[in-house]
Amino acid sequence: MDFEKLTELIIELEVDDIEAAVKEALDADGKDPFDILNALTKGMDEVGRRYEEKEYYLTELVLAGETMKEAFKVLQPALAASDKSIDKTKIILATVQGDNHDIGKNILGSLLLSSGFEVHDLGMDVDENVIVEKVKETGATIIALSSLLTMTVEHIKTTHEALKSAGLRDKVKLIVGGAPLNMELAKRLGADDFADDAVDGVRHIKSLAGK
Ligand code: B12
Structure with a gap:
């Protein structure tokens, strides 16, 4: 599971596949959860850009939010367990x-x-x-x-x-x-x-x- 693939899954709004993909990246590949977060965020940035350019509409924005939520189900505990700290405003x-x-x-x-x-x-x-x-x-x-x-x-x-x-x-x-x-x-x-x-x-x- 490479990072581009994770970014792509967010952009393509693959709400059914994202959880398994994040899990695979964490378990099998032992990827740093923060790098996974970056890859997902990159996808969301692109979704935001498409929304602003009117290539995506509200439906896509809602679905992207749902896709991120699915990803976070598995990513959140891994982030919390990691000793690196991100800005936690x-x-x-x-x-x-x-x-x-x-x-x-x-x-x-x-x-x-x-x-x-x-x-x-x-x-x-x-x-x-x-x-x-x-x-x-x-x-x-x-x-x-x-x-x-x-x-x-x-x-x-x-x-x-x-x-x-x-x-x-x-x-x-x-x-x-x-x-x-x-x-x-x-x-x-x-x-x-x-x-x-x-x-x-x-x-x-x-x-x-x-x-
Ligand atoms: C879906 C909906 C409902 C659903 C809500 C379901 C839910 N879980 O949210 C239900 C059926 C429950 C509902 C009920 C009612 N609704 Co209603 N509803 C809508 C509708 C169709 C869509 C709202 C929506 O979700 N839009 C999509 C989201 C993504 O957009 P959004 O909320 O505007 O959010 C975007 C931005 O505003 C912004 N944003 C939102 N919040 C925040 C916060 C921050 C900090 C920031 C930075 C940005 C931000 O970012 C979002 C995404 O980009 C609107 C009409 C419309 N087209 O807006 C009417 C509307 C809002 N409803 C309305 C009314 C009157 C009611 C009822 C009173 C109807 C009734 N007589 O019972 C009840 C009130 C119930 C209550 N006490 O709240 C009116 C409000 C009129 C007014 N100006 O007061 C509207 C405008 C419909 C209309 N044209 O008359 N409603």
């Missing part, structure tokens, strides 16, 4: 309270994982106090919130305020995304940043993390 990911849309959030989550971030996904309909507690528990420095409903964007503000009350607001960067938002509204609600889609979101988050 911690990110809390959630869909705001009252909102049960999570497809976009999940795509962002899988792209962040494949970029080597430590992702704490709290799911959908998440109360701001749960987010505050998770920041305390993990020491996360970035919070990425998704809101798809006009009705729920207010919860970005309540999260911003809850962080402020807890004395944590200046310790974290808050980035938001979702169709009803734009940079201006995001800033008005107290967020630090906004991105239109998940690919751009990863780019913004890398910059917020100082990478």
Whole structure:
């Protein structure tokens, strides 16, 4: 199992074959899990490029996320067991309270994982106090919130305020995304940043993390 093949499997969205391929690379070939991660990330970069060039659409982006998730099932334990450390910027990911849309959030989550971030996904309909507690528990420095409903964007503000009350607001960067938002509204609600889609979101988050 060579690295090009792993990159290719991601680009070709081979969701059914990727897990076995990563396993083979780890077990039979004894490959370094970090080199495998690099090969997979290279594939995701290409998927992102194709999406931006409109060669791939949302369906492909979703499938690429699923393919990465399958790969991570076997890769994650190997990465954790390895003594090398990668940059583990911690990110809390959630869909705001009252909102049960999570497809976009999940795509962002899988792209962040494949970029080597430590992702704490709290799911959908998440109360701001749960987010505050998770920041305390993990020491996360970035919070990425998704809101798809006009009705729920207010919860970005309540999260911003809850962080402020807890004395944590200046310790974290808050980035938001979702169709009803734009940079201006995001800033008005107290967020630090906004991105239109998940690919751009990863780019913004890398910059917020100082990478
Ligand atoms: C699928 C869907 C659902 C599914 C959600 C399933 C799930 N597990 O997510 C179900 C059926 C549950 C649902 C329910 C409802 N929905 Co709905 N839903 C949609 C739909 C069709 C697609 C959303 C989606 O997944 N898009 C694909 C993903 C990939 O795109 P995305 O979420 O926008 O994410 C991208 C970017 O926004 C960005 N992004 C997203 N989050 C983040 C976060 C960060 C930090 C960053 C950087 C980027 C980022 O990156 C993503 C990928 O590039 C949209 C219409 C549409 N075309 O958007 C309506 C839509 C969002 N729904 C809507 C409505 C009204 C509802 C309901 C209220 C309907 C009802 N009357 O019951 C309920 C609300 C339930 C609730 N409490 O949340 C409206 C919202 C209108 C508004 N502006 O408020 C929409 C726009 C449909 C419409 N035109 O009316 N819905």
